[in-house]
Amino acid sequence: MPEQWLDYIRQFLVSLDETILVYFLFVNSFYALNLVTAAWEMWRQTHHIRGAGRRTILSSRVAPTISILAPAHNEAPTITESVRSLLTLYYPSLEVVVINDGSKDETVAVLIKNFDLFPVHTVYSQRVHTKPVKTLYRSRRHGNLVVVDKENGGKADALNVGINFASGDLVCAIDADTLIEPDSLLRMVRPFLIGDDVVAAGGGIRAVNDSVAKGGRIVEIHAPRNYYAGIQVVEYLRAFQFGRLGLNRLGGNMIISGAFGLFRRDAVLAASGYAHDTVGEDMELVVRLRRQGYETDGPRQAEFIPDPTAWTEVPESKDVLGRQRDRWHRGLVDVLWRHRCMFFNPRYGGMGMIVYPYFFFVEFLAPIMETLGLIGLVIGLAVGLLNLSFAIFFFLVAYGYGLLLSVFTLLLEELSFHRHESMRDRLTLLKWALLENLGYRQMSVVWRLNGLKKYLNGNTQWGAMTRKGFSTTSTPTPPTPAAKSP
Amino acid sequence: MAPEDIVKWTLFVEGIALSVLVVWFLGHGLLLQRYKRWSQPLLDQAREALTVALDNPSRGRELLEPFRKLPIRLQIRLFSELLPTLSGEQKQWLTNLGRELRLTTRAERQCRSRLWWRRLRGARLITLLGAREAVMLPLLVDRNPYVRAQAAEWAVNRPDAATVDILLALLSDPDGWCRFAVQDSLLRMGGNVLDRLVVYLSTHAGHEVKAPLQIAINIADPRLLPPAITLTRDHISEIRALAATLLGSLGGAQATEVLTALLTDADPAVCASATRALGKLSHWPAAATVASLLRDQVWEVRKEAGLALAALGAPGVLFLNRALKGSDPSAADMARHVLDLTSHA
Numbered sequence: 001m002p003e004q005w006l007d008y009i010r011q012f013l014v015s016l017d018e019t020i021l022v023y024f025l026f027v028n029s030f031y032a033l034n035l036v037t038a039a040w041e042m043w044r045q046t047h048h049i050r051g052a053g054r055r056t057i058l059s060s061r062v063a064p065t066i067s068i069l070a071p072a073h074n075e076a077p078t079i080t081e082s083v084r085s086l087l088t089l090y091y092p093s094l095e096v097v098v099i100n101d102g103s104k105d106e107t108v109a110v111l112i113k114n115f116d117l118f119p120v121h122t123v124y125s126q127r128v129h130t131k132p133v134k135t136l137y138r139s140r141r142h143g144n145l146v147v148v149d150k151e152n153g154g155k156a157d158a159l160n161v162g163i164n165f166a167s168g169d170l171v172c173a174i175d176a177d178t179l180i181e182p183d184s185l186l187r188m189v190r191p192f193l194i195g196d197d198v199v200a201a202g203g204g205i206r207a208v209n210d211s212v213a214k215g216g217r218i219v220e221i222h223a224p225r226n227y228y229a230g231i232q233v234v235e236y237l238r239a240f241q242f243g244r245l246g247l248n249r250l251g252g253n254m255i256i257s258g259a260f261g262l263f264r265r266d267a268v269l270a271a272s273g274y275a276h277d278t279v280g281e282d283m284e285l286v287v288r289l290r291r292q293g294y295e296t297d298g299p300r301q302a303e304f305i306p307d308p309t310a311w312t313e314v315p316e317s318k319d320v321l322g323r324q325r326d327r328w329h330r331g332l333v334d335v336l337w338r339h340r341c342m343f344f345n346p347r348y349g350g351m352g353m354i355v356y357p358y359f360f361f362v363e364f365l366a367p368i369m370e371t372l373g374l375i376g377l378v379i380g381l382a383v384g385l386l387n388l389s390f391a392i393f394f395f396l397v398a399y400g401y402g403l404l405l406s407v408f409t410l411l412l413e414e415l416s417f418h419r420h421e422s423m424r425d426r427l428t429l430l431k432w433a434l435l436e437n438l439g440y441r442q443m444s445v446v447w448r449l450n451g452l453k454k455y456l457n458g459n460t461q462w463g464a465m466t467r468k469g470f471s472t473t474s475t476p477t478p479p480t481p482a483a484k485s486p
Numbered sequence: 487m488a489p490e491d492i493v494k495w496t497l498f499v500e501g502i503a504l505s506v507l508v509v510w511f512l513g514h515g516l517l518l519q520r521y522k523r524w525s526q527p528l529l530d531q532a533r534e535a536l537t538v539a540l541d542n543p544s545r546g547r548e549l550l551e552p553f554r555k556l557p558i559r560l561q562i563r564l565f566s567e568l569l570p571t572l573s574g575e576q577k578q579w580l581t582n583l584g585r586e587l588r589l590t591t592r593a594e595r596q597c598r599s600r601l602w603w604r605r606l607r608g609a610r611l612i613t614l615l616g617a618r619e620a621v622m623l624p625l626l627v628d629r630n631p632y633v634r635a636q637a638a639e640w641a642v643n644r645p646d647a648a649t650v651d652i653l654l655a656l657l658s659d660p661d662g663w664c665r666f667a668v669q670d671s672l673l674r675m676g677g678n679v680l681d682r683l684v685v686y687l688s689t690h691a692g693h694e695v696k697a698p699l700q701i702a703i704n705i706a707d708p709r710l711l712p713p714a715i716t717l718t719r720d721h722i723s724e725i726r727a728l729a730a731t732l733l734g735s736l737g738g739a740q741a742t743e744v745l746t747a748l749l750t751d752a753d754p755a756v757c758a759s760a761t762r763a764l765g766k767l768s769h770w771p772a773a774a775t776v777a778s779l780l781r782d783q784v785w786e787v788r789k790e791a792g793l794a795l796a797a798l799g800a801p802g803v804l805f806l807n808r809a810l811k812g813s814d815p816s817a818a819d820m821a822r823h824v825l826d827l828t829s830h831a
Contacts, residue, residue, distance in 0.1 A: 047603040048632055055570055056639060060670045061704060123792065123823045125785050194663040393493040400500040407507045414514050421522075426515045430508065 006383065013385055016376045023369050027362050028401055035408060038246035042306060045245075046416050049187070049307055057186050057193075058092055064192060065093040066185055067168030067265070071158035072098055072176045076105040080114045082176050085216025087142055091185040095144045097162045098176075102131075102152025111147050116140040128160040128273035136165070155258075156274035156281040163273050166265060173282070175259045175312065179208065179216060184308035188262050191303040199289045199299040200263045202256035203308035204240045206419070207233045209316060218311050221419050223428040228321050230432040231440045232314040234406050241416075242409040244304035247358075251350020252290065253302040254335075254359055258282030260310035263289070267299060278338075279461075280331020287339050294348045307417065322447045329367075329451030330459070336360055367448040399437040406433040525560060532556050533564060540568075540576050550583070561587060562611060569614045584615040594621045602630035609636040619644065626652050631661030638667040645678035653679075654686045657697040665697060672701050680707050687713035692722055699728040706735035715744050723753035730756060734763025742769045749775050754784040761787065765794025770801045777805035780817035788816060792824035 057063050068086055072079055079098070086096045100108050111117055117137035131153035139145040150161050159173055170192060174180065184203055191201045209229040212220035224230045247253050256263075261282065271288050274281045286302050293300025315321040336359060343360065345352040377395075380386030410429055413419070420426055487495075531552040539549040553561065565584055572580060584590055594617055596608025609625055613636060625637035626649075638656065641649050656668040672679050679701070686698055687710065695717060702710045710732060717729035730748050733741040741763075748760035749772070761779060764772045776798070779791035795802030809821035 047606070056667070056670060060666075061673050062666065062669045062700065121823075121826050123789050123820070125789070190663075192662075193666045194661065196662055387490070390490045390493065393490065393497055397493055397496050397500060400497060400504065404500055404504055404507065407504060407511060411507050411511045411514075414511050414518075418515070418518060421519070423512075423515055423519060426512060430511070 009383055010385055013376055013380050020373045030358060031405060034246035037249035038242045041245050041248050042412055042416055045306060058090055060092055063092050064169035066091055066170045066172055067095040067097050067166030068172045069159055069162035070098045070174055070176050071101050071155050072107055073101045074103045074105045075176050076107045076110050079107055079110055081216050089185055090183050095168055097166050098147045099158040099162045100149045101158040108149050115145055117147055124165060126164055127269045128164055130157050130161045133161060156276050160273035163268055168265060170262050171265045172262045178259045179213060179218060179311040181309050187308040188305055197299045198301045198303055199267045199293055200256050200261060200286050200302040202261045202304050203310060204306055205236055205257050205259055205310050205312055207236055207314040208311035209314055223420055223425040226316045229314050229316045231436050234429060234432045234436060237413055238406055238409040241306055241412050245306055247355060248303055251354040253304050254287055254355050255283045256286045256302055259312050264299060278334050279327050280335050283331055284335045287335055290351055291339060325444060325447035326451035329448040330455040332363055333452060333455045336364055367445040370445050402437055528556055529560055565614055581615050590615050590617050597621050602633055605633045606636055609633055613640040631664040635664045635667035638671045642671045642674045645675040647682055650679045650682040658694055669697055673704055680709060684709050684713060691720055695725060699732060703732050703735050708736060711736050718744055718748060723756050726756045727759035730759040730763050734766045737767050742767060746772045746775060754787050758787045758790040761790040761794045765797035768798055770798045773798050773801040773805055780809045780820055781814045788820045792820040796824050
């Protein structure tokens with residue numbers, strides 16, 4: 001190789017090393033800050049939660065009314081149990097709106113039979129434009145159950161129909177296959193009671209795999225033995241109990257999970273509901289609501305509350321998980337692009353100056369930087385320009401820091417809610433935290449890069465999601481069909 | 487220091503931090519597990535003893551040995567579990583037991599702490615057990631909103647004029663949680679707050695009366711009529727709309743007269759509120775005016791007009807049928823919706 005080329009490579013590698021080092025320091029400093037704010041926030045919230053009687057809210061006449069929106073698409077085998085579980089949630093004024101999104105199976109027939117539904121007419125304003133509604137049903141047995149039968153239009157469209165029909169001050173968007181703990185709404189409503197500027201709140205999502213459900217409730221919690229599911233438990237804990245909790249103090253959240261989020265209905269209506277043309281509709285709505293709040297001087301905060309919990313089944317196979325992560329990354333890139341005007345824009349306060357840049361530099365750029373780092377390492381080693389021992393130590397530091405954050409999250413969880421009660425489960429979680437950096441993290445980079453590539457190619461497909469169904473102590477639950485609409 | 491040394495040192499520090507976290511995590515888990523294994527049987531025994539003692543108050547004291555053996559933390563936990571579900575003599579008996587065990591004294595001491603979470607803990611315990619007012623009244627104006635909210639919860643059983651006045655003032659608290667607790671407490675006090683509420687509504691206006699009006703709507707006593715009528719002339723439309731809703735809960739000739747006048751209010755929310763109230767009161771003489779609102783530009787007003795006409799009975803349905811055949815497409819559409827609705831009801 002000519003000496004001139006070697007010089008170019010050397011210069012390139014030096015610049016790359018410097019960039020990666022600066023990036024590494026920036027990201028890890030932010031994580032360190034997030035770590036402190038998450039611990040502080042957890043301390044503050046647990047003091048408020050512990051010993052607080054939720055009976056006050058449960059029996060209150062001034063608690064805001066809540067409408068739960070449960071979109072269902074071909075959910076006939078599980079819909080009855082899901083709706084029953086929603087109807088038994090503890091909340092003083094609760095409305096359950098089930099939206100049948102053009103199911104081809106017996107979903108509506110099952111609902112009509114099991115809940116004694118009858119068709120009704122109502123005067124409502126279609127403030128958010130949606131696909132046509134075929135019939136509206138009410139239940140003779142449960143006065144607070146509304147079922148809307150509509151033409152298929154996807155999850156976002158189904159939720160928009162629900163928002164049009166809902167009568168609650170707040171709307172709670174859930175996935176039909178999510179199990180919500182009975183007192184979750186009493187906990188989740190707290191930020192709306194505390195602050196007038198809160199527009200959305202999200203609760204924790206936990207992986208239900210290997211835990212046992214009975215009658216729509218989780219009765220035994222176990223750490224999954226499956227490699228992918230186990231690592232996702234640690235990942236979810238880190239994302240929620242550490243990441244999102246910490247962001248509460250750093251400008252608020254930009255993501256409220258589509259599986260369990262509570263929103264101010266008037267604000268959602270003013271923002272024209274969920275966007276149809278994105279695969280990251282939950283994140284997009286939160287960003288739009290917050291942006292609207294800043295632009296109109298309305299409510300603008302999105303808070304994460306650590307104690308209300310929804311349980312969802314996480315993918316146990318590499319392919320399904322890969323499709324999910326690729327979709328999430330496409331959603332992230334799409335949302336960041338749509339709302340790019342907020343990037344370091346002081347008009348949007350902490351969201352524009354801290355949270356948006358965090359999502360851009362850390363969430364969006366991470367897979368690219370990690371790949372560049374690996375490429376630089378390989379080239380550097382190949383042309384003999386890199387000190388091998390330094391490279392090894394540097395990577396150990398980088399991965400060690402990730403491990404440190406994971407173990408810190410486990411500790412935070414242990415000191416606050418300690419849901420996993422057996423030592424065996426604790427050791428299993430520790431094992432998954434240790435293994436996460438060896439293989440899973442690298443696969444995650446590939447999935448996210450794949451998502452970025454697909455986004456640039458204009459791919460907006462959801463990708464098929466298959467689920468096993470919850471473990472139950474009663475009769476086995478049949479496998480859940482595609483949980484999401486196309 | 488060379489870059490490689492820096493990285494090595496960082497790795498060393500990481501290793502130590504990681505070891506500490508792992509030991510902490512597993513150690514806490516182990517201790518918690520042992521604590522639960524130790525405390526659970528004690529807790530079960532004490533719970534059972536307490537339940538038996540509650541049924542036999544005469545020999546209660548001798549039955550309570552397992553309860554007395556419990557650490558204070560667990561005693562408080564049992565009190566928190568049981569007391570909200572009890573009433574009458576049983577509640578009194580358990581409250582006295584709490585005093586005997588000096589839990590009340592402990593809570594009173596906590597209420598005077600400089601740390602907010604201790605004051606909150608103390609206030610929560612006192613809400614359960616009761617204590618001297620001198621301890622709790624200052625907490626109504628505590629600097630921490632959670633403590634103020636807890637004190638408001640405690641105040642439910644003390645509906646004297648001074649406390650109610652403090653609570654009414656707290657309805658304008660900057661903290662939402664505190665406002666919620668105060669509003670809830672005032673509602674639970676019910677008619678006991680009426681006199682002070684009437685005075686408050688008569689002497690205040692604007693945003694300050696928003697929350698008190700919501701309480702008034704729930705109480706709906708005729709004595710609230712004069713301030714409600716006055717507040718229908720407030721400069722803030724939201725207050726006028728709430729006052730209209732209050733008039734709809736009160737009823738009477740004066741109320742319907744004012745409500746009919748409000749149908750011409752410039753703000754659609756006030757107009758809709760007045761229309762809804764007239765429908766609720768089935769005030770059919772207003773049918774013609776309400777029917778004219780079927781042609782309003784605002785959908786919400788048209789909807790309320792349609793529903794109010796349906797609620798007025800035959801005269802209202804007559805107007806709806808006329809609107810159905812009328813030239814205004816919006817009015818006809820709403821009339822069709824409402825008539826369709828009533829035919830399916």
